[in-house]
Amino acid sequence: MNIILLGPPGAGKGTQASRLVDGRGMVQLSTGDMLRAAVKAESPTGLKAKAVMEAGELVSDEIVSGIIGEALDALEPKTGVIFDGYPRTAAQAESLDAILSSRGRTLDHVIELVVDEDALVDRITGRYTCARCNAGYHDHFQKPEKEGVCDACGSTEFKRRPDDNEETVRTRMAEYRAKTAPILPIYEARALVTKVDGMADIAEVSAAIDATLG
Ligand code: ADP
Ligand code: AMP
Numbered sequence: 431m432n433i434i435l436l437g438p439p440g441a442g443k444g445t446q447a448s449r450l451v452d453g454r455g456m457v458q459l460s461t462g463d464m465l466r467a468a469v470k471a472e473s474p475t476g477l478k479a480k481a482v483m484e485a486g487e488l489v490s491d492e493i494v495s496g497i498i499g500e501a502l503d504a505l506e507p508k509t510g511v512i513f514d515g516y517p518r519t520a521a522q523a524e525s526l527d528a529i530l531s532s533r534g535r536t537l538d539h540v541i542e543l544v545v546d547e548d549a550l551v552d553r554i555t556g557r558y559t560c561a562r563c564n565a566g567y568h569d570h571f572q573k574p575e576k577e578g579v580c581d582a583c584g585s586t587e588f589k590r591r592p593d594d595n596e597e598t599v600r601t602r603m604a605e606y607r608a609k610t611a612p613i614l615p616i617y618e619a620r621a622l623v624t625k626v627d628g629m630a631d632i633a634e635v636s637a638a639i640d641a642t643l644g
Contacts, residue, residue: 431456431510432536433456433510433511433513433537433539433540434517434537434539435512436542436543438545438550438602438603438606438607438610439550440549440599441543441550442543442628442632443514443515444458444460444514445632445635446543446632446639447512448565448566449636450643453636454510455510457511457512458512459502459512459513460516461489461494461497461516461518462515464497464501465479465483465494465497466483466591469483475497478493479493483593484592485601486597486598486600486605488519488605491519491522495525495526498516498529499529507535517610518606519613520613522613523617539622540623541642542614542623542624543628543635544627544628544629545629549629550599550603551600552570553568553571554599555599556568557594559588559589559590560585560587563580565582565583572632624642626642
């Protein structure tokens, strides 16, 4: 099964993807995570992407479609994939079709996480992750069971993203509205889209996604 999680920054794509990874053994391909790893490694891709990401703008279609193709090639053909944060433009949606079909894969579902924009700044400015295992948390909505200790790996080191500030979030939302939301009709025309209420509790959102995937 190959699915896309679509929604604005802070909609809960990463949170839901990691629950699907745990629950179904699927693999999460997050272009944001892959680009952050490239920035950290100071690879040629990372050096190109760094300033664009810090500004909240979109990295080029060629770069992200290239890294998605490479990531898919590293997987067993039968592994189910969750695309998180990709595609983000009409050109990327077109590339994804070609990338999937050339690898004998098909797109099964597009889950649109529908959220209230006013809530997103709070979600994003309160977001942090485990510095060791990358598990996601939130200052108010998703605290670790024991304060200051990662539930998943026990680490006490956490980090926040440099682009998770209010000003950059506004740019990222504008990019979503202008370039990403317009790809939904492409998938609606193919009857692939299920809308899920992303404002519900994390577990309820997971239950709605599970019901869709069957
Ligand atoms: P995205 O990957 O779409 O940018 P995340 O999954 O990282 O979004 O979620 C953004 C922040 O909001 C995280 O800190 C996460 O813990 C929190 N969050 C995710 N889903 C919900 C939800 N349904 N209700 C409240 N907070 C949520
Ligand atoms: P995310 O982790 O999905 O919030 O992405 C963080 C940043 O990485 C975005 O603001 C963009 O700068 C860049 N990025 C991630 N995925 C893509 C993509 N599919 N297309 C273009 N830029 C991307």
